[in-house]
Amino acid sequence: MEYIPVLVLVISFICLLAIGTPVAWSITISSLLTMLVTIPAMPAFTTVSQRMATGLDSFALLAIPFFVLSGELMNKGGIAHRLIAFAKTLVGSFPGGLALINVIAAMLMGAIAGSAMASASAMGSILGPEMEKEGYSKEFGVAVNITSATTGLIIPPSNVLIVYSLASGGVSIAALFLAGYIPGILTGLFLMIVAAIWAKKKKYNVGKRSTLKQVFSTFIDAVPSLLLLVIVIGGIVIGIFTATEASAIAVLYTLILGFIYREISFKNLPEVLLNSASTTAIVMLLIGASMSMSWVMSYENIPQNISSLLLGLSDNPIVILLIINLLLLFVGIFMDMTPAVLIFTPIFLPVVTKLGMDPVQFGIIMVLNLCIGLCTPPVGSVLFVGVGVAKTSIQKVIKPLIPLFLAMIFALFLVTYFPQLTLWLPSLFGF
Template sequence: MELLEILVLVISFIALLVLGVPIAFCIGIAALLTMLVSIAPEAAFTTLAQRMATGLDSFALLAIPFFILAGQLMNRGGIASRLIDFAKSLVGTLPGGLAYVNIVACMLFGAISGSAVAAASAIGGIMNPRMVKEGYSRPFSAAVNITSATTGMIIPPSNILIVYSLASGGVSIAALFVAGYIPGILLGVVLMLVAGYISYKKKYPVGDRTSLKEVIRRFLDAVPSLLLLVVVIGGIIAGVFTATEASAVAVLYTFILSMVVYRQVKSSDLPDILIHTVITTAIVMLLIGTSMGMSWVMSYANIPQAFSEALLSISDNKIVILIIINLILLFVGVFMDMTPAVLIFTPIFLPVVRELGVDPVHFGIIMVMNLCIGLCTPPVGSVLFVGCGVAEVSISKVIRPLIPLFIAMVAALLLVTYIPELSLWLPRAFGL
């Protein structure tokens, strides 16, 4: 029966995906069909509903709507422009300086908002016109913005790391948050190296030199925004509050910053901000619910165990297995959104890597970095679509300048995969 369940699950999911059915419904319907065929045909609907409800019944998941709301407030609160000005004062004078500014600003904004889509939209909306005006090609500008926006999914606070903690059975969110810093910064640095080389080769302009006084002024202007990182992550590490409580603190802080300090958000803007937050939260929670239902179906059918045995029968070499897992996740990321991919494949791969001695925190960072690449690729790359839309350029024109940046992302992924200390040094230093 196990083979029948696998065939029904896989074939129905792929068929629905090809037909253009939204990913959350693909997952839920595929899980339901599998239950109707063999697992619990007489109680399939009730069981699936129960599993979806149980999957969402988690205190840790409360952090997601709060971080989404904080990101919405940041997106409207004038934070992006201040971070761009600060980044420009730091790296704008280098060859291809505006490309560096784009990357640094995306890293800062993504780290504060925890959203790659928000970073691509907010930073891209400001930087793309500036880069085109200075003589950069529009496709290159879009490609830099698209790839650098993904750093916000690794540098904390990150919603996807909270989802991984849930899927892994309780890996510390605080440890995952702290573990994301060095890999996220590494990814940004590698992208800067490639963007800098391309800018030098194509003779893109050098920005105007900024005085030390101007650097200090722009830094002080950006300090209230940057302080959110210290408040949220510092509070978690110090044990002042949990990651879930930190998300509520982030909302309160960004609310005061956007409405009182910067005065970019008015009270009349709040209903629209709350509606967008509710819509985004509903989409994410539906994905989580249906994915948890599918995870239960796979667990009931012993699919993770069968997959683990098959994978370990190929080799017991950690390097080989991690290469295979990376290749599978890179392929999955092309066709599936990050949230369901993490929820579905964590129970499959985590037992395998644990048997090989890989730390669950380290594997979480590997998994998220893998799937970040999928955000930049068609046919379901959300950051790709947003980045191209903001830059007003077609996807076909962006693919060519994206390729060397993709290679840089894969290089960073390999470094993180095979040098565990890049992920684990900071958590161990803080005793997490």
């Protein structure tokens, strides 16, 4: 009898996804059906709707709409062009120079905007045609763009790390932000190595070496954009303001910057606000639905049962972490990142803490793991954005994607089994 709620939850969720029900509604309906197994209809409906509402009642979540808005302002404000120009002077003369520019610019853009889809859209529309002009295959350019766009979800400020902080019961957002730097940069570095090897093998064109004057000029042009990172992260780490307050400052700063660059005007502000509101609504609905499912699973003791099952399989931390990583990789293929973090953090976090892992490290492992899922069908949102911008097909992109996937998995392996890669910076600043 105790396994019936679990079966109802899993089977109903999978069936709803299979028939094309939106993820948020699949989560909500399967949670409701699970509650109906154990309690009457009226309390079940009331409980699920109440948990959706209370799940959104968090001060930390206010940061998400602000960061979404600042990301939208950056996308429209000409920041991507300046970051690409700066990256071009740094690595344009290396093998696969344009691919390396894509990775570095995506890391900078993603870190500033905190959105993988915004980064994939901006880099794809600006760099995609240029790469084709220089003789790069369209599919290779798309593969590099898709995978590099996800690095901005690990390098702070990141909305997903804020969601993980909520799901984990209050892990420090500042510590998570600091912990994301080295894994994010490491992932980007591995992607660059693979891209350079692929480009050399295919004998793609190499750009001209930039002069010191050109590097300095593009750097000065990009400084106002890069300064946002210093203001936001520096302010959070030093303790001048919280992550939520930092997100509001980011909006104000990017708005002023957009007007200074003359890329944003009062005329296109309504469109920016509407796009931000639409994205925020989708994210918040997913969060509310996922919080209701998390509560239902807790009520039915599902996390405790899975924890006991995993710890019963082996007492070797290496084996358990490998199993969790494989499960998360599988989950990432079928589920969007936000609900996956909210649903599976309460399940796996107790397991890894019993093994002695720091919750901050596990947060980075989980996000890095699910970033790979964003690049894979059938639910890979970044994959669809990248393919859509380039006007190509998923089937054609798969081949050049595989070595880049392996680079991301190798980065995940290092982050999983070498804790100092994530914990060194937080410990340096006393977190």
